[in-house]
Amino acid sequence: MTAPSPTREGTRERILAAAVDLFAEHGFEATSLQQIADVLPVTKAAVYYHFRSKDDLLATLVEPVFADLEARLQAAQIGKPSPAARRAALTGFLDGLIAHHQMIGFITRDPAVRANPVVLARAERIQDRIDTVLLGADMDEPCRIVASMVLGSMYSAVVEHGDADPALLRPIVVESVEAMLRTVRRRPKVAH
Known part of the structure; x- marks a missing residue:
């Protein structure tokens, strides 16, 4: 198994940071994975690459x-x-x-x-x-x-x-x- 590349790991950490900010601002239910992707900006597919779901x-x-x-x-x-x-x-x-x-x-x-x-x-x-x-x-x-x-x-x-x-x-x-x-x-x- 290969180690994750710094870019992929960096994207994962950026997604987590953006999610915390958006969840705090709008609430968990009102925040979509698309909104998280838009803030970064990355594709929604990139978010799904790191996380199967919002849960x-x-x-x-x-x-x-x-x-x-x-x-x-x-x-x-x-x-x-x-x-x-x-x-x-x-x-x-x-x-x-x-x-x-x-x-x-x-x-x-x-x-x-x-x-x-x-x-x-x-x-x-x-x-x-x-x-x-x-x-x-x-x-x-x-x-x-x-x-x-x-x-x-x-x-x-x-x-x-x-x-x-x-x-x-x-x-x-x-x-x-x-x-x-x-x-x-x-x-x-x-x-x-």
């Missing part, structure tokens, strides 16, 4: 974000959760969100992107893993509610304030999340 292009855009977040969660697997281990896992995951804040904003703000089957499946897998890391595997419904609030607040803080100094953003988010998690730990178990 394939989207999957390629979000893959590095999801792969990084999953790797951070894998590295943070906690045997017996301790406050220090939980904080380290939370901080590592948050740092991943901060590193990808522009793409996280793109993913969370566009309903068509969030509903895309590839994005939805990966996002749900990440949700399950962060929930397990932070709250354990045997969550009841109140724990799941808090877990949703935790992840939602983290995404919101990063999307709205991702350009802020991480040294300022990180402790505020971590302390707020830990406060939410304490409400679950203090809550008495309810027998069903």
